[in-house]
Amino acid sequence: MNDMRVDQTMMTTDNKITARGVQVHYGTNHALKDVDVDIRDKMVTAFIGPSGCGKSTFLRCLNRMNDTVASARVTGKILLEGEDIYDPKVDPVQLRAKVGMVFQKPNPFPKSIYDNVAYGPRIHGMAGNKAELDEIVETSLRGAALWNEVKDRLTEPGTGLSGGQQQRLCIARAVATSPEVLLMDEPCSALDPIATAQVEELIDDLRSRFSVVIVTHSMQQAARVSQKTAFFHLGNLVEFNDTDKIFTSPQDPRTESYISGRIG
Numbered sequence: 001m002n003d004m005r006v007d008q009t010m011m012t013t014d015n016k017i018t019a020r021g022v023q024v025h026y027g028t029n030h031a032l033k034d035v036d037v038d039i040r041d042k043m044v045t046a047f048i049g050p051s052g053c054g055k056s057t058f059l060r061c062l063n064r065m066n067d068t069v070a071s072a073r074v075t076g077k078i079l080l081e082g083e084d085i086y087d088p089k090v091d092p093v094q095l096r097a098k099v100g101m102v103f104q105k106p107n108p109f110p111k112s113i114y115d116n117v118a119y120g121p122r123i124h125g126m127a128g129n130k131a132e133l134d135e136i137v138e139t140s141l142r143g144a145a146l147w148n149e150v151k152d153r154l155t156e157p158g159t160g161l162s163g164g165q166q167q168r169l170c171i172a173r174a175v176a177t178s179p180e181v182l183l184m185d186e187p188c189s190a191l192d193p194i195a196t197a198q199v200e201e202l203i204d205d206l207r208s209r210f211s212v213v214i215v216t217h218s219m220q221q222a223a224r225v226s227q228k229t230a231f232f233h234l235g236n237l238v239e240f241n242d243t244d245k246i247f248t249s250p251q252d253p254r255t256e257s258y259i260s261g262r263i264g
Ligand SMILES: Nc1ncnc2c1ncn2[C@@H]1O[C@H](COP(=O)(O)OP(=O)(O)OP(=O)(O)O)[C@@H](O)[C@H]1O
Pocket: 026, 029, 031, 049, 050, 051, 052, 053, 054, 055, 056, 057, 058, 069, 071
């Protein structure tokens, strides 16, 4: 790992996450090759690229979800506000409260709406009493634009909500631990166009409070919701720039081919 690359970035203060020389192997498959990315605070960063290019693999490096994959080996440096998240002192459970994640398919716990949101704050001891927990649950549901739809049925199962509501419940659950970064892996791929529009609107709102990183197959979605875009191809980060530059004047011919529909 080249220390100079890390040192230079440490001087840039508005980066939330700094990744340098990140490589991932799954057994003998070299899935991610020497990736350097800065995730800026209070912005949405989109990861795009053809299937299998390593977008989700890199996203999962950012909160150590790859720790749960036996064959995965991650090398390089990833700093969250200057702290190495792969340092042996870091507890991955605590890290995932700071770097929350929302998955492709809404996956509420088989619990009530209230308990889904209260789950993280309870295990992290964030509320001193029931009133404080109620407050966190309400604020989180409001923050996920779901409060008005569920406030009268908080004790009903989260799994009884519509797909779009379930995804917003999962966002509320992630937001409830006051994360610094929210990772979203194709959060709209199981949703209809109306629910997708609601979640996209929510993403735009969330960026006033967090860094958001979204993996998406939809270039239109990347263009609509993100300020920065990273284009991956065959495990390489090919180009990383302001979203409007990626879509209007890409520098690399591979990016140009992808956004014009010639690859992928
Ligand atoms: N859990 C895993 N175990 C083994 N190999 C994996 C695992 N997850 C991903 N890979 C491999 O890593 C490479 C990158 O996959 P990844 O899912 O990160 O790509 P992606 O760009 O997110 O693809 P997609 O858009 O299809 O979701 C692929 O070769 C894939 O087969």
